[in-house]
Amino acid sequence: MATQSIRELEAVIAQRKANPQPGSYTDYLFSKGLDKILKKTGEEATEVIVAAKNEADADLILEIADLTYNVLVLMAARGISVTQIEEELASRIGPSDAAKLQERRPIKKL
Template structure:
């Protein structure tokens, strides 16, 4: 089991986003803005689904890594900390999934 966490990835993304490294993919995504970063997030989500439906286990692993990375980029550009998402998940798990979904009233 790895000790690497999503908090580690969030920190790395933030560091690279703030860098002036012209070779940094993260810095280039931040520079292109939320539209491009969101597009990449959507592409990775679709690629993850395709791998899953295809039964491509390694593909799911690889695409999921891309998906999580791009999600953290979108969150970062949006000024949202991973901790906020985790707090929301914590709040939701205080009740059953069906109760939580019904309380949202828009799904």
């Protein structure tokens, strides 16, 4: 079975963004724009929650994979890399405290 890393998928999505392949789902999302990408990402997040309430791990894995793909498309649309996410996660390693939680920036626009 072939495996694909997050970075490989990120590269494929970036390549499809730069060189659209008509008929591909990735091209469809990019051509419809950010609102469509956000809608699909939200739908997939909801499907992850629903699948997590069920006992079948296979369904949950499928939905997490779908959400991961859509989040990567969203990241590409906004110009955010996996490396940036890794750096943010790395900055969170270590003891957490209430002060760090208070530092979160508010959402400015919905």
